[in-house]
Amino acid sequence: MTATVASVHPETASARSLTIDVPGWRGNIAGQHVDVRLTAEDGYQAVRSYSLASSGPGATLQLAVDRLPDGEVSPYLVDDVLPGDQLEIRGPLGGWFVWEPSLAGSVQLIAGGSGIVPLMAMIRSRAASASTSPFRLLYSVRNPDDVFFRAELETPTPGLEVTWAYTRATPTGWPRPTGRVTGDDLSAHCFPASENPAVFVCGPTGFVEAVANALVLLGHDPARVKTERFGGA
Amino acid sequence: MAGHVDGNALAGPLSELFAFDPTTASARCASCGDTAVLARAMVYEKPHSFIVRCSACDAVLMVVLQKGDATEIDLGGLAWLRTLG
Ligand SMILES: Cc1cc2nc3c(=O)[nH]c(=O)nc-3n(C[C@H](O)[C@H](O)[C@H](O)COP(=O)(O)OP(=O)(O)OC[C@H]3O[C@@H](n4cnc5c(N)ncnc54)[C@H](O)[C@@H]3O)c2cc1C
Numbered sequence A: 001m002t003a004t005v006a007s008v009h010p011e012t013a014s015a016r017s018l019t020i021d022v023p024g025w026r027g028n029i030a031g032q033h034v035d036v037r038l039t040a041e042d043g044y045q046a047v048r049s050y051s052l053a054s055s056g057p058g059a060t061l062q063l064a065v066d067r068l069p070d071g072e073v074s075p076y077l078v079d080d081v082l083p084g085d086q087l088e089i090r091g092p093l094g095g096w097f098v099w100e101p102s103l104a105g106s107v108q109l110i111a112g113g114s115g116i117v118p119l120m121a122m123i124r125s126r127a128a129s130a131s132t133s134p135f136r137l138l139y140s141v142r143n144p145d146d147v148f149f150r151a152e153l154e155t156p157t158p159g160l161e162v163t164w165a166y167t168r169a170t171p172t173g174w175p176r177p178t179g180r181v182t183g184d185d186l187s188a189h190c191f192p193a194s195e196n197p198a199v200f201v202c203g204p205t206g207f208v209e210a211v212a213n214a215l216v217l218l219g220h221d222p223a224r225v226k227t228e229r230f231g232g233a
Numbered sequence B: 001m002a003g004h005v006d007g008n009a010l011a012g013p014l015s016e017l018f019a020f021d022p023t024t025a026s027a028r029c030a031s032c033g034d035t036a037v038l039a040r041a042m043v044y045e046k047p048h049s050f051i052v053r054c055s056a057c058d059a060v061l062m063v064v065l066q067k068g069d070a071t072e073i074d075l076g077g078l079a080w081l082r083t084l085g
């Protein structure tokens, strides 16, 4: 399918969101992704997956992409793409790492960096629906400037609690020292295993694996912990 | 080994071959017998291929090869693949 870039918006110093129009899009559920295929003038092709921050029946979608300095595709999407440009996409893809408003029960979201993107779709899907499922988000970012979707997450909709964890620099006076998310963070800020929440963990592969292992040690049922690895170490 | 992702990333490449979304199907590892949805497998991307490994024992479950516009899957490491419901 051919997507046309409608607008671009900086999210952080290294990331931006892209709003794209996709005629013929059949809608998507929160958590799904698209594969974006770029073709160079010499015919060389590169395909990468990008989660959708949007969901529902509409044909206007939102992606948000973080730039990896040595990356093949992400610098192009973050620095070069302009409104009016076209992208070749395939989707919606993935039926497992998804949340739908018809699902009852508490939902614990845990994001590292750009891993917030599919979780943002879940947050927005809940807000746009009649769902009363309580949501909590634990969002790990390098520093206070590294936050995607800041306005929406700093004033969350009722029923959503947001906890920030900074790995390199904190706002002044912040109680928690910088560092990776630990089991103590998870037990202090997440729904306990006894509540049997649905848990969605997304971000760099190392982050996802460390968090998922810590959740299981805290007693969460591995079957209730869904993971999506974005790659990297 | 270089970084890896997981079975969620197979949804696009496998959409060429399957009418359903195989990442939500249960896959049984022929080596250790572990059964898990394909989305939980470990996926190592190589030029023109994806090596899919069991998250329990690391054995190769399948290899997805992209040959131009054609997609080929070597399913040798799978005992079976079953849709849910
Ligand atoms: C299902 C799925 C959904 C995704 N959704 C998003 C999304 O919404 N937003 C987003 O920004 N990215 C997302 N990604 C990651 C994205 O697909 C690309 O991997 C990423 O943009 C890097 O591509 P690149 O071509 O720029 O880098 P490449 O040229 O592929 O890689 C450059 C170097 O960076 C390393 N690397 C690759 N990925 C990462 C990573 N995530 N973190 C750290 N190092 C890495 C590589 O090992 C390599 O050494 C998703 C991945 C998957 C599998």
Ligand SMILES: [Zn+2]
Binding pocket: B029, B030, B031, B032, B033, B034, B054, B055, B056, B057, B058, B059
């Ligand atoms: Zn196995």
